Amino acid sequence: MTNQHVAGEHHFTLTERMRILSEGTKYDSCNQSAVCHAFGPDGRCIQLYKTLLTNACAGECTYCPNRCGRHSTRASLTPEEIVRITWSFYRRNAVEGLFLSSGIIGDAERTAEKQLEVARLLRSQGFTGYIHMRVMPGTPLYLLEEIADYANKFGVNAETTSSVNYSEICPNFDYTSDVLQRLQWTRDLIKRKRREVGYGGRIVGANDTQFVVGALNEPDREIIGTVDRFMVEYELRRPYFMSFDPVPSTPLENQLPSPRWREIRLYQTSYLLKDYGLKAFDFDAVYDDNGFLVDTDPKILLAMSHPERFPVNVNSASREELLLVPGIGPVSANRIIQSRPISSEKELMRMGIVVSRARPYIEINGRRQTNLSSFMGAGA
């Protein structure tokens, strides 16, 4: 595909098109910290070249700057151009891979074919870097299977929590068949690929998806419930949250943007589901009356809402009990268990525990931080 093929597209230089298409991806950049990044199996942060194939889209998603019919500058890159730019950045070590998404070129099948062309071309030229492909809802299984051969990570965005909500923001697709069915297929393909290549071969990333936060008024309780369900049903490992920003000339242009802290609190809650073994119902006491998270660390709120669980004795508590203590994460909980007996806060500090945060919730050999009520003689 060349830039002349898209209706209404003017001639732009390669640099201009690259800028336009990279800008088209910035709204779903998690954390807005640097350029798009991922984490390698060694825990190292790797930068990715993130681009759209084209921002000319047949979809009418109500929140999206690329929705069809919206007056905006349209551009596209050919697979060869994307491959050339990726190689240039890759050789200079500015990136370690490609994150490829796209507007919908006609339908999901044609779009996936074009995305596949990029991946195929890169791999045929000996590219060993990371390839992440966001596929469109409705991508056929046979193309997903081929994408799984080339990409390290691939997946489809759920965007929201239910069919009703989905039909409101993405009217061209069906939540059950175009999204949930694809999540199930990607789960199965990832499993199969991992069996084939093993962990010593190339990276096969876990199932992931993205939610647009704040485009509809679905409460956080619903989002967290969906994430938890997806973790069980689709082995979702990593949910991404994209804060809604109203885009001019879209049906949601007059809606308020979602506050940035909401995205951060949702990420924190998702880590508690992912790494701490908590379930969605554990957070019932954390939400406000309308089911939304407040701007405080959900783990601290969780601890404060269950005073009967504390203090925990660091020398006898189970891993699950330790994990509920603010300031103690999975690694530090392991360290505590392997290093018992612990005799002082200094030892905990050396192990990486945030003692200032954990102090009110722990006791070491019967000693704990005195609270005001016990100081006043009202009992512990």
Place this chain on the structure above:
Amino acid sequence: MSLRVIAFMDNVEGVLLAAYELLQDPSAELLFAKDMDELRSKIAFSGTERELKAVGFRPSADCTTLAHKLLGKRTGRLSPRDPDVEGYISLVLRHSSCDPASLVRFICSCNGSADLLYSGKTPAGKKYYNYMRDVSRSYHRLSMFARPDLVNGILSVKVDSPHRIGDMFCRWLAGKNPDLPVAVLEKETAWIGNGRYLGLENFTHIRSSFLGSLNFSGAPDDIDDLWDVYYDSQMIPGRRNKGHAKHLQPKASSYISEMSARDRYKVERGISSCTLDNFTG
């Protein structure tokens, strides 16, 4: 007091063998060297006439078995990112402040518990764990922020780390670019990866002066400009998570390359929205 001196090579095998010997004879003295020549000169300099047991200078031991014998099996991984015992020792030895003899004594003090290497419970454990993390962090930062140039067909980069990680980085860069020869210049040494393309061993090192004809000017080229266009295009100023951005592009790493210095500058000062077009109308 023992009259024995345990001389060992400062590599993983040497350290493990020396720890094994020291456990048999706790009062022995330790002496380390990077090769036999250095060992001979150290012995000549000290003038010692004690019984000398040299270990690790000829590869002979199975490090994994030896590590298990000395430290037992780890009861569980404390952190999924932590390397195994051999990887741990290898990283610690690369640290600029590491004294291999103290490391051997620390390993002996673990009383057969590999977990003590990782838990940070004791001050010495914390020190060596931090050494391991320092080196691994330096290596990761090089992998993240070094920007090699293609000079005379060789992907070349100069590194300036206090720790001895040039070879690690060269192996990584060569693995990432298997179709190109790569050169990593670390002080007086040039590490060469994929050397078969240059008629050398596949992984080797030569004196850096040998690569003197290479030009490491690092002058900005088209890719630098293209990168700036891409980098700038990714930002929504009102949504910038500056704290996290600083964490991902630490100041301490911005010296590694001009590109990363520019990225760090943008994290601190923001991206200017003023361009030449504003003046030319």
